Amino acid sequence: MQFTSIPFFLFLFAVVVLYYVLPKRYRNWLLLAASYYFYFSFKAEYLIILLGSTAFNYFTAKAMDNHPQRKKLLLGLALVFNIGLLFLFKYFNFFSDQLNALFRSASLDISIPKYSLILPIGISFYTFMALGYILDVYWGDIKHQRNYLTLSLYLAFFPQILCGPIGRAKNLFKQFTTEHLMAYDNFANGFRLILWGLFMKMVVADNIALYVDAIYGNIPMHSSLTLIVAALLYPFQLYTDFGGYTNIARGVAKLFGYDLMVNFRTPYVNSTSVTDYWRRNHISLTSWVREYVFFPFMGSSTSKPKVYLGILVMFLVMGFWHGAGWMFLIWGLIQSGYLIFEDATGLGRKKSANVIVNTLKRAATYLALAFGLMFFRLPSFKHMKEHIANTAKFSLNFYYGSATIFTYMSFGLSILVLFEILLNKKQFDEWIDSHRVITRWGTYLGLAVTILLIGNLESMAFIYEKF
Amino acid sequence: MKNSKMKLIYKIGLAIALFYAANWIVYGALQQMGAGETNYLKINSIQRTQADVYIFGASRALRHYNPAIISSYLSSSSVYNAGVASSNAAYQYCMLNLLLENHTPEAILYEIGDLGKNLDGAIADFFPYYDKNKEVHEVLRKRDPLAGIKFAIPLYAMNQKIFGITHAYLNSSDSSIEGFIPRRGTLDLAQIPIARQTDKKLQADENFDPLAWNYFVRFANLCRDKNITLIYLYSPRYTMAKPVGFDLIKNFSEDHSIELLDFSEDRKYLDNAELFVDWHHLNEKGADIFSNDVGIAVQKSLHEGKRCLAL
Numbered sequence: 001m002q003f004t005s006i007p008f009f010l011f012l013f014a015v016v017v018l019y020y021v022l023p024k025r026y027r028n029w030l031l032l033a034a035s036y037y038f039y040f041s042f043k044a045e046y047l048i049i050l051l052g053s054t055a056f057n058y059f060t061a062k063a064m065d066n067h068p069q070r071k072k073l074l075l076g077l078a079l080v081f082n083i084g085l086l087f088l089f090k091y092f093n094f095f096s097d098q099l100n101a102l103f104r105s106a107s108l109d110i111s112i113p114k115y116s117l118i119l120p121i122g123i124s125f126y127t128f129m130a131l132g133y134i135l136d137v138y139w140g141d142i143k144h145q146r147n148y149l150t151l152s153l154y155l156a157f158f159p160q161i162l163c164g165p166i167g168r169a170k171n172l173f174k175q176f177t178t179e180h181l182m183a184y185d186n187f188a189n190g191f192r193l194i195l196w197g198l199f200m201k202m203v204v205a206d207n208i209a210l211y212v213d214a215i216y217g218n219i220p221m222h223s224s225l226t227l228i229v230a231a232l233l234y235p236f237q238l239y240t241d242f243g244g245y246t247n248i249a250r251g252v253a254k255l256f257g258y259d260l261m262v263n264f265r266t267p268y269v270n271s272t273s274v275t276d277y278w279r280r281n282h283i284s285l286t287s288w289v290r291e292y293v294f295f296p297f298m299g300s301s302t303s304k305p306k307v308y309l310g311i312l313v314m315f316l317v318m319g320f321w322h323g324a325g326w327m328f329l330i331w332g333l334i335q336s337g338y339l340i341f342e343d344a345t346g347l348g349r350k351k352s353a354n355v356i357v358n359t360l361k362r363a364a365t366y367l368a369l370a371f372g373l374m375f376f377r378l379p380s381f382k383h384m385k386e387h388i389a390n391t392a393k394f395s396l397n398f399y400y401g402s403a404t405i406f407t408y409m410s411f412g413l414s415i416l417v418l419f420e421i422l423l424n425k426k427q428f429d430e431w432i433d434s435h436r437v438i439t440r441w442g443t444y445l446g447l448a449v450t451i452l453l454i455g456n457l458e459s460m461a462f463i464y465e466k467f
Numbered sequence: 468m469k470n471s472k473m474k475l476i477y478k479i480g481l482a483i484a485l486f487y488a489a490n491w492i493v494y495g496a497l498q499q500m501g502a503g504e505t506n507y508l509k510i511n512s513i514q515r516t517q518a519d520v521y522i523f524g525a526s527r528a529l530r531h532y533n534p535a536i537i538s539s540y541l542s543s544s545s546v547y548n549a550g551v552a553s554s555n556a557a558y559q560y561c562m563l564n565l566l567l568e569n570h571t572p573e574a575i576l577y578e579i580g581d582l583g584k585n586l587d588g589a590i591a592d593f594f595p596y597y598d599k600n601k602e603v604h605e606v607l608r609k610r611d612p613l614a615g616i617k618f619a620i621p622l623y624a625m626n627q628k629i630f631g632i633t634h635a636y637l638n639s640s641d642s643s644i645e646g647f648i649p650r651r652g653t654l655d656l657a658q659i660p661i662a663r664q665t666d667k668k669l670q671a672d673e674n675f676d677p678l679a680w681n682y683f684v685r686f687a688n689l690c691r692d693k694n695i696t697l698i699y700l701y702s703p704r705y706t707m708a709k710p711v712g713f714d715l716i717k718n719f720s721e722d723h724s725i726e727l728l729d730f731s732e733d734r735k736y737l738d739n740a741e742l743f744v745d746w747h748h749l750n751e752k753g754a755d756i757f758s759n760d761v762g763i764a765v766q767k768s769l770h771e772g773k774r775c776l777a778l
Contacts, residue, residue: 006613006616006617007613010616181471182471182472182475183471184471184472184474184475184478187475187479188478191482218661218664221660221661221664222661223657397657399658399661403630404627404630404631407630408627408630441485444482445485445486445489448486448489449489449490449493449622452490452620452622452623452625452626453493453622453625453626453627453628453629454626454627454629454630455626456627457623457626
C-alpha cells in the first residue's frame with residue numbers, strides 16, 4: 001500500500017473520518033490499529049519485529065527510570081538490542097562477506113554462513129527513533145513513557161514508519177497526548193503538502209527513474225554525454241522521491257493534527273555550499289546523528305582535529321545507515337571531506353550578495369553533490385569503473401530513451417526547479433499560503449492536472465524504503 | 468469550531484467541483500485534438516469505419532502496414548489499419564468488440580507480439596466505453612479491480628498521452644492513410660547495442676502477460692464465431708528475434724488452422740538500416756516494401772487457403 005496508490009487514499013479517508021467521529025479516548029487506539037494494519041499490508045512478519053522492538057524499548061526505558069543504578073547496564077542492553085536488530089537484518093551478510101574474504105586471504109578454513117533475511121521495511125527509521133528515545137531517557141532529557149500506547153504509536157505512526165522523518169520523542173510524545181481538533185488549517189496545509197509530494201514523486205522522481213534506471217542498468221552501452229546527464233539527474237530523482245514521500249507523510253500527519261519534522265529545505269537548487277546543503281537535506285537524520293553521535297563524541301572538546309574527526313565519524317555513520325556496502329561508506333567519506341575542506345577554507349561560511357557568484361556556487365555545489373551521489377547510486381566499484389571509463393571516452397552520442405518520457409521528465413523538472421527557487425527555505429504549504437486565492441487555486445489545479453496528465457500513476461516504490 | 472468545519476466542507480466541495488471542471492475541460496480538449504485517425508484515441512474513429520480487412524496490433528502494426536498498398540493486392544477490398552502503439556492483446560479484444568457493434572469485417576491481419584506486460588499502458592483509452600460495452604467493462608475490471616474508481620477521474624484515461632496527442636495534432640506529416648502512420652528517418656546504428664539489451668528484457672519469459680494471452684485466445688474465438696478470417700503476421704525487425712510467447716502462438720495457430728506469416732527472418736530486412744527507423748520499427752520506405760510483401764502473401768494465403776475472402 002504505497003503512499004501514491006488508490007488503496008492508500010481509500011484507507012486514509014476511512015481513518016480520517018473515523019478519527020474525528022470517534023470519542024477522543026479511542027483516537028490513539030484507532031491510529032495504532034491503522035498503523036499496524038498499514039505496516040502489516042507490506043509483510044505480516046515485519047510487524048512481529050516492530051512489536052518486539054516496541055516491547056523491549058518500553059520496558060528497558062522504564063527500568064532505567066526505576067533503577068537508576070543500573071542505567072548504564074540497561075543502556076548497553078538497549079544499544080546491543082537495537083543495533084543488533086539492525087545488524088542482523090541489514091549488515092550481517094556484509095560483515096560475513098568481508099570476514100570470509102579475510103579468512104580466504106589468510107588461507108584459513110573458516111566460513112561464516114549467510115542468511116537470506118528480508119530487510120523489514122522502515123527498520124532503520126524506527127530503530128533510530130527507538131535509540132533516540134532510549135538515549136533521551138538515559139541522559140535524563142525525558143522521563144520514560146508510561147503509556148504503552150503512546151510509545152507504540154511513536155514507533156509505528158503510519159505516516160512516518162516507512163521512511164521517516166526520524167522524529168524525536170520529546171516532540172512527538174507531547175503531540176500524542178494532546179487533543180487534536182478538526183481544524184481547517186490542518187486540513188488545508190495537509191492537502192497542500194500531499195499534493196506537492198505527489199507532484200514531486202509521480203511527475204518528477206518516477207519519470208526521471210525511468211530514464212536514469214535504464215541508463216544505469218546498462219552502463220557499458222552508454223556514451224559519455226548520456227552518463228553525465230544520468231549522473232546529473234540522479235540527485236533530483238533521489239531528492240524528489242524522498243522529498244515527495246516526506247511531504248506526503250507530513251501532509252497525512254497534518255490531517256490528524258500532527259506536525260512531523262521538516263526534512264528538506266530545497267537542498268539541491270538553493271544550497272550555496274555542501275555545508276549549506278547538509279542544513280537543508282534529510283534534516284531529521286542529520287540532526288539525529290549530530291545530537292546522538294557527534295555531540296557525545298565531541299564531549300566538551302572544541303579542538304579542530306577532533307571536530308573534523310567527529311564530522312568523519314558522523315558521515316560514516318550516515319553512510320552506513322543507508323546500507324551495508326563500501327559505496328555508501330565512500331559516499332559518507334566524500335561528504336565529510338567536502339565539509340572539512342569548506343570549514344578549513346571558510347568556503348562553507350562565506351555568503352555572497354552577488355547573484356552571479358551565488359549561482360556559480362550553487363552550480364559548483366550541485367556538481368560536487370552529484371559526483372558524491374554516484375557512489376550512492378552505483379552498486380559496486382565495478383560499475384563505478386565502467387562509468388568513469390565510458391565517461392572518459394568523450395563521446396557525444398546522446399541516448400534520450402523514450403521521447404515521451406524525456407519530455408515529461410524535463411517538463412516536470414523545470415516546474416520543480418522553478419518552485420524550488422521560489423520556495424527557498426520555506427515549505428510548500430507555508431509558501432502557497434502567503435499568496436492570493438487565485439494563485440493558490442490555480443496552482444492546486446495546475447499541479448493536480450499535471451499529475452494526471454504526465455505523472456507515472458503506477459505507484460512505484462520509494463527509494464528510501466530499501467534503506 | 469463549527470465555522471471551521473463548515474469552511475472545510477465548503478472548501479472540499481469547491482475543490483472537488485473545480486477539479487472535475489478542470490478535468491472535463493482538459494479531457495474534452497484532448498479528445499478534440501486526438502479525435503482524428505491519429506495513433507492516439509484511434510478508438511474514437513474506428514467505430515465509424517466499414518472496411519473489409521482490418522490490421523490489428525501494437526505500434527509495429529500501426530507503422531508497418533500501408534492499407535493502400537495491401538488493398539491493391541486484395542481486389543480492391545478496403546483495408547483499415549487499427550494498430551495502436553503500446554497496446555496488447557486485451558486492447559485488441561476490446562477494439563474488436565467495439566468494432567463488431569456496428570460492423571463485421573471479412574478478415575483481420577493480426578500483428579503478433581503484443582503479449583508483453585510492457586504493453587499494458589494504452590488500455591485506459593477505453594475509458595469512454597467502460598460503462599457502455601459489457602466486454603470492455605469486463606476486460607478493464609479484470610486488469611484492474613480499481614478501474615471503476617480510476618475512471619471516475621476522466622483525465623486518468625489521458626495519463627501520459629498528452630505528448631503523443633499534441634505531437635500528432637501539431638505535426639501534419641503524421642496524418643494517417645486509413646489509420647496507418649509511417650515513421651520517417653533511418654536507424655541510428657549507435658543505438659543497436661542498447662536495443663539488443665532492451666530486447667532481451669522484453670523477450671524474457673517474465674514479460675509474458677497471461678491475461679493478455681487469455682484475450683489473445685478469446686480474440687481468435689470471437690473471429691471464428693463471427694466467421695472472420697484471421698491471419699497472424701510477424702513483421703520484420705532489424706535484428707532476428709521472436710516476440711515473447713511466440714512458441715505458444717505458433718502452437719495455437721497450428722492447432723486452430725490459423726495462418727502465421729513470419730517475416731522476421733527475411734534477409735531483405737535483416738541488418739538493413741535503410742529500412743528501419745529503430746531496431747523494431749520499419750520506416751516509411753521499409754513499410755511500403757513490407758506492405759507489398761504482405762499483400763502478395765495474404766493474397767496467396769487467402770486464395771490457397773480454406774478461409775477465402777470473397778474477393
